[in-house]
Amino acid sequence: MVRIAQKVDAGHVRQRLTRRESRAATRARLIESAGEVFAERGFYGASVEEITDRAGFSRGAFYSNFGSREDLFLAVLDAYLDAELRALAEALKRETASPGALLEFLQSRAVRRSTEGRQLTLLWAEFWLHVVRHPEFAPKLAARQKAGRSAIARAIASQCDQFGFAPPCPPEHLASVMMAVDDGLVMQEFLDAEALPDDLRARAAVMLFRGMAAESAELAASTSTEQPAPKVAERAETDRH
8 A cells, every 4th residue: 555655646746747847838938929929019019818829828828827917028027137147157157258258248248139139128118117107016127127237246246356456336336337328229229220330339338347447447546656655654753753
């Protein structure tokens, strides 16, 4: 009887794992389809029916995985953010990573977003307006933004260590500036792409980082020139006595 019970338990475990894997696959497919439909229709234009039809599932599959269309949209953002953070971590941990690895990543990210991910910025802006009108979703969107900002801030701190200088202000603030400049340039590209060079967003990241390095060097230089003065004064005071 014990052996039979053990076999039955093992069978239940295998069945649970299979169901869990199946549900994970369904969820992943819904997120993938939602990303496509959101990009084509926008947040307000995308319907649950179109998303589930494209994924090949029923509305029941949607509601068994997501509580609302907002939850699904946030899951799409999570998938994109996870991919970005993995790419950043991989770029920084490579054995061949140079002190300029962050700049190289930001440049490649800018080019990639210009050609493939511009719709994401529009979706983010559209959902941001939705959050303004429905503030109950603000904490969830803020959490996603904070995760991206924190990852970039850690990368900035790491790269500053490799370059050998201290950032002139908290890395989190620098990350916010980088994100704001990048998002702002994307919006300008939609309005008047011909007025902006194709590589401007990539160059902007480099200019910000180099400007930060230059400011840090100036602060270090001014500090080093000011520090000897007290020593000279102390020596003069000693000689006088």
